Amino acid sequence: MGAWCSRRPTHRVRRGGDRRTPAPSRRGSASAPATSSSCSTPSISGCSTSATPDSRKFRCGPPRSSSRYWACSRHGAPGVWPARSRRRERGATAAAAARRRVKTCTVIVLNWNGLADTRALLPTLERSRMPAGWRLRVLVVDNGSSDGSIGAIAREFPEVELLALAENRRFAGGNNQGLRRAPDRGDDAVMLLNNDTEADPGMLEHLILALEQDPGAGAAGPLTYFAAPSRRIWYAGGRCVPGLGHASHRGLRQLDHGQYRAVERTGYLSGCALLAWASVWERVGLLDERYYIYAEDCDWCLRARAAGYALLFVPTARLWHKVSASSGAASPWKIYQRLRANAALFARHARGIGRATWLPSFVVQQAALAAWLAARGRMGAAAAVPRALLDAARGAPAERARP
Known part of the structure; x- marks a missing residue:
């Protein structure tokens, strides 16, 4: 009218x-x-x-x-x-x-005397594609580095937010300092990402879209290869069964020939690259700092599953991780610390009959690992297995072990 x-x-x-x-x-x-x-x-x-x-x-x-x-x-x-x-x-x-x-996804990169690796990672994040209506923020948390990382990152990457800690708080403590800032920043999603990685431009886009398409999912992780340009798989989903004392990567050291191409729910996500909604971080909580090193990611994933969230493995999201593809084995100190962390993990999360079955199963698996290492002439690494089991039984602090 x-x-x-x-x-x-x-x-x-x-x-x-x-x-x-x-x-x-x-x-x-x-x-x-x-x-x-x-x-x-x-x-x-x-x-x-x-x-x-x-x-x-x-x-x-x-x-x-x-x-x-x-x-x-x-x-x-x-x-x-x-x-x-x-x-x-x-x-x-x-x-x-x-x-x-506009929604915000913050990627937390933990750095400790790893300037060369962090320098290589940050440009790959700058090339990242984001879904429509999303923006990327990068936060580098420095764990008390002494190699000049803070000054170099501030000069070379002025758009990156930098949080400098006075001391090394290890994986859980350092990442938690970044996670505590999420509510103040108004983040919608937060990702933990190792600094010794390189991201595919579509990694973040595929992870976020996969989460948006599955209302029951709370976190997601990418298909991860050994260091570029390798096509050898480091992570293609995770298995974690506390009652059997077992946690492992699926597809470890396999060549990628298309065998993992579907988005699927998985047992646990590697903390090397773990993206979750900010609301999920808030409900599930931060990483457990009682773990000296290792198993913090699996512990968080088990708590997320207990809270009712599904974990997604997204093979279209790709990442390269700088670990040894030839042997895949770690030093005696790393084997010791991983065994100690896993023992604590299974003891805390085993339920029902699993409280009685996890320890015998775990000991058998570690004995097989020690035999495998000894057969390959790695006697120092093999000796770390019984030493870790004995220290765990005595309750000796894991941080006292020397690298």
Whole structure:
């Protein structure tokens, strides 16, 4: 309906009665010439400024038969918006605001005397693609480095946020310092990412889209290879069965020939690259700092599963991790620490009959590992296995072991 102006009085006509005559204006007579009180409203926004003060007696709007009308505010009559229009406008405004809101994914990179690795990783994150409506923020947490990492990263990557810690708080403690900032930043998703990795440009995009498409999922991880340009798999999903004392990577050291191509739920995600909704981090909690090193990621994943969240392995998201592809084995110190951490993990998470079965199963697996290492002439690494089991039984602190 087009806007228009009526010279009808503002008073209603009584049903079956006479029309009331408007009272004379203080500034003039009600019988003023029509030309002095006429108004022209080419749009809803208002009437012509040529109207006289007497025009306050008249309203601009649709015919009197309409219960909702537009009023000309310049003539002193209150403007009344149709209720339906108000509701429609509020709904459209809220929808537009939701569309305009940009979500944030923060990637936490933990650095400890690893400037060369961090320098190689950050440019790969700069090339990352994000889903529509998302933006990327990178936070480097320095764990008390002494190799000049803080100054070099600040100079070379000014767009990267830097958090410098006074001491090495290890994997769990350092990452937790970054995670504690998530609520203040208003993050929607937070990812833990090792600094000795290199990301494919589509990694973050595929991880976020996979989570958005599965309402029951709370966290996701990528297909991870040994250091580029290798196609040898380091992680293609994880298995973790506390009752059997078992945790392992699926597909370890296999060549990728397309055997893992479907997004699927998995037992646990590697902390090397773990992306979760900020709300999931808040509900499940931070990494458990009681672990000296290793198993913090598996512990967090078991807690997330217990809270009802699914964990996704996303093979279209790809990452390269700088670990040894030839032997895949670790030093005696790493074998010792991994065994100690896993023993604590299974003891804490075994349930029901698993409380009785995890330890015998775990000891058998570690004995097989020691035999495998000894057969390959790695006697120092093989000797670390019984030493770790003995120290765990005695309750000796894991941090006292020397590398």
